[in-house]
Amino acid sequence: MKRLLYIVLLLTLISTFAVAQRATLDYKVHNVGSVRQLVTNMGTWWRAYTNYPGLIYSEYPPRSNEEHVGEGGIWIGALVGSDTLVSCTTSWNSSFEFYPTSEPWDTVWVVNKGERADIPYWMGYTAVSDQDFVCRYQDYALTNIAGHTPLFVDVRQTSYAWSSPPLDGMIIFNYTIIPTRYHLEKAYIAFWLDGNVGYRGGSWAFALDDYSLYYEDLHLGVAADDHGRDDGDAYSPIGVKIFPPDDHPADSLRWTFNWYSGQGMGAPPSRDGERYLEMAAGIVMQNQLESVGSQFIISFGPFDLQVGDTLRFSVAELLGEGLEGVLHSETIVSWLKERNYQVPAPPPMPPLKVTADAQSVLLNWKAESGEVDPETYEDEARADQELVPFEGYRVYKSTESENGPWTLLAEFDLPGNRWFNNTGLGYSYSDVGLLNNLEYYYTVTAFSKPDTTINFPSQESSKTKNARTVTPGTRPPANVGSVSVVPNPYRGDIAYDSYNPSWEKPGGTRDRWMEQDRKIQFINLPARSEIKIYTLSGDLVQVINHDHPDIGYENWNLTSAVGQAIASGIYLFSVRNLHNGDVQVGKFIVIK
DSSP states (O other): OHHHHHHHHHHHHHHHHHHHHHSOOOEEEEOSSSOEEEEETTSOSSOTTSOOOOSOSEEOSTTSOEEEEEEEEEEEEEEETTEEEEEESSOTTSOOOOBOOSOTTOSOEEEETTOEEEETTEEEEEOOSSEEEEEEEESSSSSOOTTOOOOOEEEEEEEEEOSSTTSTTEEEEEEEEEESSSOEEEEEEEEEEEEEEEEOOSSGGGGGGEEEEEETTTTEEEEEEOSSSTTOOOSOOEEEEEEOOTTSOGGGSEEEEEEOOOTTSOOOOSSHHHHHHHHTSOOBOOOOOSOSOEEEEEEEEEEEEOTTOOEEEEEEEEOOSHHHHHHHHHHHHHHHHHTTTOOOOOOOOOOOEEEEETTEEEEEOOOOTTSOOGGGOOOTTOSSOOSSOEEEEEEEEESSOTTOOOEEEEEEEOSSSSSTTOOBOOOEEEEESOOTTSOEEEEEEEEEOOBTTTTBOOOBOOTTTTOEEEOOOOOOOSSSSOOEEESSSEETTSOGGGSSSOSSOOOTTOOSOOGGGOOEEEESOOSEEEEEEEETTOOEEEEEEEEOSSOOEEEEOSBOTTSOBOOSEEEEEEEEETTTOOEEEEEEEEEO
16 A cells, blocks of 8 residues: 555656756745635645645635635636537546746736736736736647647636735636637536535545535525534635626526535536536536535536627635624625625735844834835725824834734724724834744734725725744854753653743644654754764764854754654764864753
């Protein structure tokens, strides 16, 4: 079995490398609001062939480790002459059939509110939301996909995300379909979602107790987590709402909702003809009763498209607290779409500068010449005619990550009006009494006045996008002599990961501590130095090289040079100053 898994992994890597040679694969993660959603320029809501390193594709709420997406993306099906063809961005029983070109600029473009971008295929693109992603892909970019006959369509995709309530729990994907070679007769569009809802642990068991719902009058499909089971109760289902083309009223189209039970009991067909028949069936299945996994399509059509025609539609990804939260998000997104996304925006992010010192951090965000000033931004989308709606700044701190959770340290706002606390504006904050050589996280946001005309709340710039990782501490000493090891002794019976701030943190995207996350720290190191660690009998365990003009410490995860975890005992160390050759020796104790 291990040999088979190795072969499958190797073939996947080879295939990924080969595709990367012929397409500019890219991904970005929407992260300004409460949803962290992966977006690729293959048209997928999951990693596909990109090199995205994370384990979670759609996290909500932030830092919850709660997943919602296994796969997601559009299908396009049509009659082309005597052929019935379907092209899929992603699906079970199908290859990836959409790719970008090999042009270096055919990536995922990021355009924030108030910015314009000259994208080669979309000159002067202007951002709509607080964080727009723009990409394009084709079903004919690669010509040797087994079993795939392309429709020869281009897809332009934009996605919108917002930083503040009530819009921060949703992402909107806009699609433009353009036939380039054939007349597409009786074309149907489907959105395929493999919903994996629940706490993302070490296995896929969390995804096997989900079920599918459909709200026919809303054109809203939902993947929901059943109560209890292996992953407990998820905070949020995931909803997918379709907005058909503006020039095609929803009730004039043929709609299909089809769910698949999975686990060997049901899946989308592998053949284009059979897949097209399901897309065009016009049948709305009853809601799924047995929670064995949620996989479904929502399809709509038909459309007749000539070469060069454009078909535009939108898909809203909706999250919230329980089903009620998702349905509330549906109400908000429908209102947003009716307003053509013309809603009040937050101010630009303050130009944050950070200075670290011994046991202290100084934050400053005063806009200087040439920097964007949040206090002067104008917002023509407001209904209250408050053209310059800036109100104040907020300072936050976290001891866990640049994604929070955040603690409010201070708020500064304009004096003499009816909004907030009238504390007066400030442009600096000093945080003292910190622990040296540990990471802290800070962010400063700007916020606006509420728009009472449309009852729209104050909008705040993204905490995550302006976050900084800061490590207070002293500068490296000129020579050895004061090098120490902390903690000493290191005790295996202490949960160092529960400290605040945490002494030991899970690596990568893990949220749980593992053996390789153990840590001791050598402090007061000269800028260029070499650390050698020995057993009490004189055997060399590890060598650590330090070379940093501003940092005087190095971490060690208690593993040897060959990657083995060390045993309990007394260990010796030597530190040599590479500038002058002076050496300091010492010892420390490890108790596991």
